[in-house]
Amino acid sequence: MAADTLAGIFQVLRRRPDVEAPNLQAWDATDRLLLETAVQLGRAGSTVAVIGDRYGALTLGASAVLAPASLRVHQDLITGERALRLNAEELGAGIPFVQLPLGEELLAGADTVLLQLPKTLAELEEIAAAVALHAAPDVRLLAGGRVKHMSLGMNAVLERYFLSVQPQLARQKSRILLAAGPKPPTTAARFPVVEHLAELDLDVAAHGAVFAGPRLDIGTRFLLAFLPAMKPARLAVDLGCGTGILAAMYARQFPAAAVTATDQSAAAVQSALATARANGLADRISVLQDDALGTFSDGSVDAVLLNPPFHVGAGVHAGAGLKMIEAAGRVLASGGELWTVYNRHLAYLPALERHVGPTVVEGRNAKFTVTRSTRSPR
Ligand SMILES: C[S@@+](CC[C@H](N)C(=O)[O-])C[C@H]1O[C@@H](n2cnc3c(N)ncnc32)[C@H](O)[C@@H]1O
Structure with missing residues (x-):
């Protein structure tokens, strides 16, 4: 059911104003795995924060299959922010989302955080620190990536900020690290x-x-x-x-x-x-x-x-x-x-x-x- 809904949404997604080409997709298997795992974990109806959404697949997918009570999103690139808005318009009515900088407003009270793992450990560190500091104490952070781009260093970064970090089974060359139990902020790195x-x-x-x-x-x-x-x-x-x-x-x-x-x-x-x-x-x-x-x-x-x-x-x-x-x-x-x-x-x-x-x-x-x-x- 969730799989069909997601397939319908992903089909509509585009990357513009970013470069578009027949071999470039606006979503990947990690987006799907993150959303389906969130459904399996029973995170529907919760307060969801999305981080690192490329073109809107996670946000618009979450809106449809998690029907969250509140939906907030942070994307680093202005092109990704614009693509999300354009894709939302294209799809029509859905649960509204708010686009915010990485920080308290984005994460306050969030019990579910969906994250496309970033390229660098420094970026992951800043995100993990922010989630541990601002999200709800019972937050589940679902951090997903393509297996070939993931490293044990990512687990180590998450373990600095969460009591439990569990790698999940890989599917279609993507994997999720499930983090829970934010540690007290004494260990937090300071950014910038x-x-x-x-x-x-x-x-x-x-x-x-x-x-x-x-x-x-x-x-x-x-x-x-x-x-x-x-x-x-x-x-x-x-x-x-x-x-x-x-x-x-x-x-x-x-x-x-x-x-x-x-x-x-x-x-x-x-x-x-x-x-x-x-x-x-x-x-x-x-x-x-x-x-x-x-x-x-x-x-x-x-x-x-x-x-x-x-x-x-x-x-x-x-x-x-x-x-x-x-x-x-x-x-x-x-x-x-x-x-x-x-x-x-x-x-x-x-x-x-x-x-x-x-x-x-x-x-x-x-x-x-x-x-x-x-x-x-x-
Ligand atoms: C090689 S880095 C150089 C950064 C800095 N000027 C320096 O010398 O350390 C290239 C920068 O271009 C930015 N960039 C890439 N595409 C861009 C675009 N379409 N518009 C604005 N900035 C862009 C990247 O985000 C990145 O920060």
């Missing part, structure tokens, strides 16, 4: 983590889900070496800001510039905000959660700094980087500059020339290329 990067004399703040954590990525380090060669800008953008190191260092180098640090990830923009505050730069740096500069108008900025991602999920994928290059070309004013660092095996030059304008290779080392692209007049 703040560390001092001596080589930059910068405090870096990192929430669990953010790229590179509180460390300096080696590509970012290479791009920073070119700061003195950059033209001072009135308005500069750190596109895909992560912890906001590029934004902070740019703001320091060019005291007259206003800087926007923007990322699709909630954890990233919260980290960048905390980094700006930790270094006394909060009045110079604003942060914005946005998908590839979607809310910026054409020709509105003078400089963009970009260290694009080249891994999407578990696969190597240049599409995310190309989308960001295209976005940079759109928002730059004529004569404005895009500075990009990327793995030297990636063939980004044609895209930089096409979407932005004349592009010069300013530096190369064993791993990375740094380019300066100047926006051609429109």
Whole structure:
């Protein structure tokens, strides 16, 4: 019965505004296993919190098969949040859900938490700490993932926050870790983590889900070496800001510039905000959660700094980087500059020339290329 209902819902789900392709699905076997396990555990009618829903499969599935008394959801990516809303509209009436940041409002009183296990242990740690701290004492945390992406380290993280962590039988290459009995908060790690990067004399703040954590990525380090060669800008953008190191260092180098640090990830923009505050730069740096500069108008900025991602999920994928290059070309004013660092095996030059304008290779080392692209007049 639940299986049929879920099949009907999953069939309607789409990933837009994220990339769509015939081989890319908006749900996976873990979503189904999480929901069916919750039904078997008798969690229907309960107060449900969903964390890490990709495109709405868990939230909309829970709405249908658990008929929860209350349904709240946290997703890190703004594209996932939008896909959930669009899929909910498509499916029509169901139990309403509320989209919230990871924290007390999301988890207060929750007796059932459905979690798609995140990629990193740091992200799992932040989630587990929040669930243990804020959810109901009788909470059941169902943490599911693809077996090939799961590690014993995940059990260990959950065991730091819960008295009982039981791996369930695997099904269709997915498995659930069932955690119960939140431990008292004395052991809780504090997020964002703040560390001092001596080589930059910068405090870096990192929430669990953010790229590179509180460390300096080696590509970012290479791009920073070119700061003195950059033209001072009135308005500069750190596109895909992560912890906001590029934004902070740019703001320091060019005291007259206003800087926007923007990322699709909630954890990233919260980290960048905390980094700006930790270094006394909060009045110079604003942060914005946005998908590839979607809310910026054409020709509105003078400089963009970009260290694009080249891994999407578990696969190597240049599409995310190309989308960001295209976005940079759109928002730059004529004569404005895009500075990009990327793995030297990636063939980004044609895209930089096409979407932005004349592009010069300013530096190369064993791993990375740094380019300066100047926006051609429109
Ligand atoms: C390689 S990391 C660089 C982070 C940071 N700038 C640094 O140098 O440490 C790439 C960042 O791009 C972000 N990102 C990926 N796709 C994006 C999109 N469509 N819109 C905004 N940010 C995106 C990721 O969330 C990630 O934080």
